[in-house]
Amino acid sequence: NEMGDTKHISHSLCIDTSTLEDNFVTAVLTGVVDCQTEYRSFSRTFILCPVPETSSYLITNDQLSVIRTDNDLVKKIESVPGSSTATPSTSGAATPGYTPEQEALIGRVGVATKMTREACIQLLTAAQGDYNQAIAKFAEMKNAGQIPANFFLSA
Numbered sequence: 001n002e003m004g005d006t007k008h009i010s011h012s013l014c015i016d017t018s019t020l021e022d023n024f025v026t027a028v029l030t031g032v033v034d035c036q037t038e039y040r041s042f043s044r045t046f047i048l049c050p051v052p053e054t055s056s057y058l059i060t061n062d063q064l065s066v067i068r069t070d071n072d073l074v075k076k077i078e079s080v081p082g083s084s085t086a087t088p089s090t091s092g093a094a095t096p097g098y099t100p101e102q103e104a105l106i107g108r109v110g111v112a113t114k115m116t117r118e119a120c121i122q123l124l125t126a127a128q129g130d131y132n133q134a135i136a137k138f139a140e141m142k143n144a145g146q147i148p149a150n151f152f153l154s155a
Contacts, residue, residue, distance in 0.1 A: 006033040006040075011100050015107065020153075024049055025057065032069060039069040055114065105131060110153075113138050119151035 013031035025048040032039050044064045048057040098106070109120040112135055120134075127133035141147050 004036060006035050008033055009039070013100065020050065024060070033066075040066050041069045042066045102129070105129065109134050109138075114153050115147075115151050116153060119147075 009032040013029065016028045016030075018026040027046045027048060029044045029046075030042065032041055042065065044062060046059050047061040049060050050056075051058050105124060106117060106120050108131060109115070109124055110117060113120065113123070115123070115138075123134045123138055124131075127137055138147075
């Protein structure tokens with residue numbers, strides 16, 4: 001059952017995560033993909049386990065579900081300006097005041113730094129929204145011991 005080439009509809013993507021519980025984190029990515037002839041909704045669930053030695057996470061399990069999209073959702077997707085130019089993306093769902101692209105950037109900084117969302121927003125604000133500058137500033141401040149402990153996610 002091949003779907004052929006697909007493109008993620010970037011403004012439809014949403015990622016939900018749990019807090020670290022029993023040494024695991026659950027992340028669920030949902031969204032819509034353009035399958036050339038129709039739209040389909042998907043949900044991909046990841047079970048992650050922290051790897052302290054490398055300051056990263058290991059995917060211990062994942063599951064992908066793809067279903068046909070209902071007509072109401074298709075109308076909403078097509079009514080968003082720029083939706084005809086679907087592109088592969090890893091952006092998160094926007095919250096009030098933030099675009100999906102900004103949400104994706106906040107998420108990327110969070111994954112790289114293991115800092116809270118609020119701390120990531122402060123860091124990105126100081127770096128004028130530039131990911132590389134934010135990561136460089138983070139490294140500089142961390143090495144100087146200038147980041148308060150409460151800025152980091154608790155394990």
